[in-house]
Amino acid sequence: MFSGEASRPSGGENSLATRAAWLSFIGGLTQDEIASRLSMSRVKVNRLIAQAHRDGLIRVFIEGTPQECVTLEDRLCRMFGLSGCFVAPMLDEGERPLPVETLAVAGARVLHNALETGQARIIGVGHGRTLAAMADRLPRQPRDGVRFVSLLGSLTRNAAANPFDVIHRLCERTGAESYFLPVPFFADTGEDKAVLMAQRSVRHALDLGRQADLVIAGLGEVASGSFLVKTGMITVEELDELHRLGAVGEILGRFFDAKGRLVDAEINARAIAIDLADLQGKEVVILAGGKSKPQAIRSILSTGLVTRLVTDEATAHAVIEAAPQGN
Amino acid sequence: MFSGEASRPSGGENSLATRAAWLSFIGGLTQDEIASRLSMSRVKVNRLIAQAHRDGLIRVFIEGTPQECVTLEDRLCRMFGLSGCFVAPMLDEGERPLPVETLAVAGARVLHNALETGQARIIGVGHGRTLAAMADRLPRQPRDGVRFVSLLGSLTRNAAANPFDVIHRLCERTGAESYFLPVPFFADTGEDKAVLMAQRSVRHALDLGRQADLVIAGLGEVASGSFLVKTGMITVEELDELHRLGAVGEILGRFFDAKGRLVDAEINARAIAIDLADLQGKEVVILAGGKSKPQAIRSILSTGLVTRLVTDEATAHAVIEAAPQGN
DNA sequence: ACGGACATCGAACGAATGTTCAGCGGGGAG
DNA sequence: CTCCCCGCTGAACATTCGTTCGATGTCCGT
Secondary structure (H helix, E strand, C coil): CCCCCCCCCCCHHHHHHHHHHHHHHHCCCCHHHHHHHHCCCHHHHHHHHHHHHHCCCEEEEECCCHHHHHHHHHHHHHHHCCCEEEEECCCCCCCCCCCHHHHHHHHHHHHHHHHHCCCCCEEEECCCHHHHHHHHHCCCCCCCCCEEEEEEEEECCCCCCCHHHHHHHHHHHHCCEEEEEEEECECCCHHHHHHHHHCHHHHHHHHHHHCCCEEEEECEECCCCCHHHHCCCCCHHHHHHHHHCCEEEEECCEEEECCCCECCCHHHHCECECCHHHHCCCEEEEECCCCCCHHHHHHHHHCCCCCEEEEEHHHHHHHHHHCCCCC | CCCCCCCCCCHHHHHHHHHHHHHHHHCCCCHHHHHHHCCCCHHHHHHHHHHHHHCCCEEEEECCCCHHHHHHHHHHHHHHCCCEEEEECCCCCCCCCCCHHHHHHHHHHHHHHHHHCCCCCEEEECCCHHHHHHHHHCCCCCCCCCEEEEEEEEECCCCCCCHHHHHHHHHHHHCCEEEEEEEECECCCHHHHHHHHHCHHHHHHHHHHHCCCEEEEECEECCCCCHHHHCCCCCHHHHHHHHHCCEEEEECCEEEECCCCECCCHHHHCECECCHHHHCCCEEEEECCCCCCHHHHHHHHHCCCCCEEEEEHHHHHHHHHHCCCCC
16 A cells, blocks of 8 residues: 555665755754764765765755746756756747747846846847847846847848847847848849948948857748748748758758758858858857747757757757757 | 735746756756856855745755664554654754654655655645644645545634645645635534534535545644644633543544543534544554654554654654553 | 935855865785 | 775865845835
8 A cells, every 4th residue: 555665775874874964954954063963074974965965865846837947948958058048938828839929028038137247248139020029028228338230131121020120129228339231131142142241331230240249049930931931031932942952940041951051042142141150159049939940949059059049848848859869 | 714825926036046946956056057047146046046945945855764763663663553654863953842844844755755656545634733834845746636635623713734724735736626624623512513514515525534545634732832722722721621631632633541542521522523433444644743742642653543653753762762661 | 306215236255065185994915 | 914905084175155244226205
């Protein structure tokens, strides 16, 4: 019946360890006090407790919802060598494919922190709905000496949620200076791109982008329902080509495949944006979540390009579970 | 109503505390590392962890029992024919008469185990400070299909540590259903008791209690400083009568003498609680310890009513040593 | 607006904890 | 018996933790 702990070995030495651990963790005594109570040196008490710890005699439970999230964060950090990770508790029980709201709040918190602590002076910014929402969620906080710079072309047919808009909102809320690229998202041809990239204002902004301490970007998907397609940034033909070449996601205007390598699509050569190689060594944060994103997240994380991930609980689960066991 | 839950929402801050605590205790990170990961100062991390500790978000169990305690457990089991026994290493060298903390942790461990292994579906619950503390120490663990039922009257003048409160906390932590008797602890007269016992809700709860797989109760003492007296549940006159009749302890609202027999006190006839005879054949666990309890423990154990004892080391010693040498 | 009560923050310091290392002693082989 | 090996021990040191205190910010009432 009640098969409790009737048969527990409890070896001699182990017994002392248990007692020391009990006094320390539950009794809240200091190791010195335990030492004198058990008539041994403090060092020995320390060793006993360490042993109890190694032997798994100590079970710790942490209350609270975010516990699961923290678990996920930890696993993601270790799995992909991230320097940081934030998994937001799911807000939207509903099946909206993009938990924009959740990510926006979480991202705003991350950015707010970075600003608050003055860690970042120049901040590179990507594009996308999530980033735009994040900018909206950022508390107003005047920040002198901070500069936001867009890392990609700005002018598009669609006014909402383009890089210019994101930058605009950010600088409005912080009073920071903002820089953006007064050129299209994608040039029409490779030659056009060269011309546009040569513009002084573009060069200046890109130079600034290369000096950024912190980069915040979203992650685009490659699907007919994707943001880029729906807003007419890329055509269905281009989408087809991307699919054919195995593209699974997009970051800062560049499309990459399941291994995180840039695909050889013609459109990738026309993107007017900072070179991804220039991000090496920077703190690169991406905000990404939703049912269609796990694979793209996994791919880009595996490259080591990204140092921080902000996502939601469901997506974190999906990323971890679908990940190949390696690394 | 007796709302045991006075905690403010504080989702955001509490969430941070949980994260910090998790990273510290489970992740094993140093506070510096946590600070940099959460982008805050180390001092703040320290404060968050301290807060988590204060709020009781952190539960620690120690597996195993020191050898000396195992010996005591074994002797108690054989001496009183118990099916199980748990002797907690003593914490309070000091002179606190009631090692509530120790028993609470130990009891929580026992209950946690019972829930974990799914051995108990319906659990009868008594009253008292120790049980209330135990409920507080129980880790949150959603358990479907488990029902807690109070075995005695609930409504009293004192809001804290009454059966309702214990039940309430337990169900809050496990998500289980809870049942309690919406009547006083003691009826004013025997007739009142009959009326109250006839209430459908009372009958229903008591019926459920009779089906319990597991019963967890405390052990009350008969002294002017006892919990029941101090909270005004029984008067000094009643206490005197109990003394005169040789009462040495109380379990589930009934007072018994040194031989474990219910005393013929008038108050015993007014207690609104499950009949002790209905506990026959059940797993009955009692949590009891402290300098004033050994005699009561010995008496009740000698009846065979109790199948499991959770106590502290000092009390275990006292129970064994003062026991009549036989067997 | 002003000022005061109050909360919050982080540098700094002392306490507690974890780790290293030289010394000790027992036991086995030569 | 001597020597070496090995594990244990605790002093000393290094790291981490917890608390205090003054500074700074925030809220609210006059």
